[in-house]
Amino acid sequence: xxxxxxxxxxxxxxxxxxxxxxxxxxxxxxxxxxxxxxxxxxxxxxxxxxxxxxxxxxxxxxxxxxxxxxxxxxxxxxxxxxxxxxxxxxxxxxxxxxxxxxxxxxxxxxxxxxxxxxxxxxxxxxxxxxxxx
Amino acid sequence: xxxxxxxxxxxxxxxxxxxxxxxxxxxxxxxxxxxxxxxxxxxxxxxxxxxxxxxxxxxxxxxxxxxxxxxxxxxxxxxxxxxxxxxxxxxxxxxxxxxxxxxxxxxxxxxxxxxxxxx
Numbered sequence: 001x002x003x004x005x006x007x008x009x010x011x012x013x014x015x016x017x018x019x020x021x022x023x024x025x026x027x028x029x030x031x032x033x034x035x036x037x038x039x040x041x042x043x044x045x046x047x048x049x050x051x052x053x054x055x056x057x058x059x060x061x062x063x064x065x066x067x068x069x070x071x072x073x074x075x076x077x078x079x080x081x082x083x084x085x086x087x088x089x090x091x092x093x094x095x096x097x098x099x100x101x102x103x104x105x106x107x108x109x110x111x112x113x114x115x116x117x118x119x120x121x122x123x124x125x126x127x128x129x130x131x132x133x
Numbered sequence: 134x135x136x137x138x139x140x141x142x143x144x145x146x147x148x149x150x151x152x153x154x155x156x157x158x159x160x161x162x163x164x165x166x167x168x169x170x171x172x173x174x175x176x177x178x179x180x181x182x183x184x185x186x187x188x189x190x191x192x193x194x195x196x197x198x199x200x201x202x203x204x205x206x207x208x209x210x211x212x213x214x215x216x217x218x219x220x221x222x223x224x225x226x227x228x229x230x231x232x233x234x235x236x237x238x239x240x241x242x243x244x245x246x247x248x249x250x251x252x
Contacts, residue, residue, distance in 0.1 A: 014222035021218060118225065125229050132236035 008058060009121040015060030016114035019052055022063045023107045026050045027100055034095040037083060044073050045093040069094055142193045144238045150177035150198035151231040157200060158224050161215050169212040171202045172220075 026048050036045040047069035052061050071094045079088030154175040164170040177198040184191045206214040 010222050010226055014218050017218040017222075018216060118222075122225055122229065126232070129229075129232050129236055132233070132240055 010118060012058065012060040013114045013118040013121070015062060016117075017111060019050075019061045019063050020107050020111040020114065023050045023052075024104070024111075026066060027104050027107060030095050030100050031097065031104075033093060034097055034100070035092060037090060037092055039093075044091050045095070046070070047093060047095045139193060140241055141238065144234050144241070146181070146193050146196055147177075147234045148231065148238070150175060151227055151234065153177075153198045153200070154227050155224070155231075158220050158227065161220050162217070164213070165215050165217060166211075167213060170215065171204055171208075171213075172206060172215045173200050174203050175199065176201050 030047050033039070033045040039045040049067050049069050051064045051067055053064035054061055073091040073094050075089045076092055077088055078084055078090045081090045084090050154177075157173045157175050161172045175198050177196075180199070181196055184196055204214070206216060206219070208214045
């Protein structure tokens, strides 16, 4: 049995904070591995992408799964590299730094927006509590 | 004693529970990176609801808040399941409840004072 339900907006905003926090983790992994030519499986690092979902109405958001981006690897010309193929090209991760930086900005703004909701709701409750003075 | 009379006792029990929960949250945040640590929480609302719902007489001072480990949140790779954002949310809720109880208590005291002032 749910004893209290009047703090819904707080739980929803917190779910947003947690989701955006994980999104930030995914972005930082992509940026850190932007030039990782060996991800351990003989392939360069593949870009990761977070997918969000919501369970029910007013249920907040949660990170559903982290999927790998299957788009083409970037090929750069580096004939001196021991991993280069016969034409001198090396496969590099399919991470595009500008895209990651934009996603980083969006995730940061989303985090801030959720904090703003949290703070505003807290102020609303405190306004109500002023009636009890 | 009838259940409606002991408002001050009820609020007192609530404030004690919120104080304990604040300690639990502080403990969780302090152990944010402790390997193998599982977060603790305080059970009080359910216990009180059970007592208030039953027909039997009960003593409020016996309704003690309990510390327990929910073990429901996802565990990180180091065996720790504390999430900072979730703890902050708990803390905000906790302080709002605490504030509400304190305001109710001071309101009650004002009522008593008012009653004493009547000549």
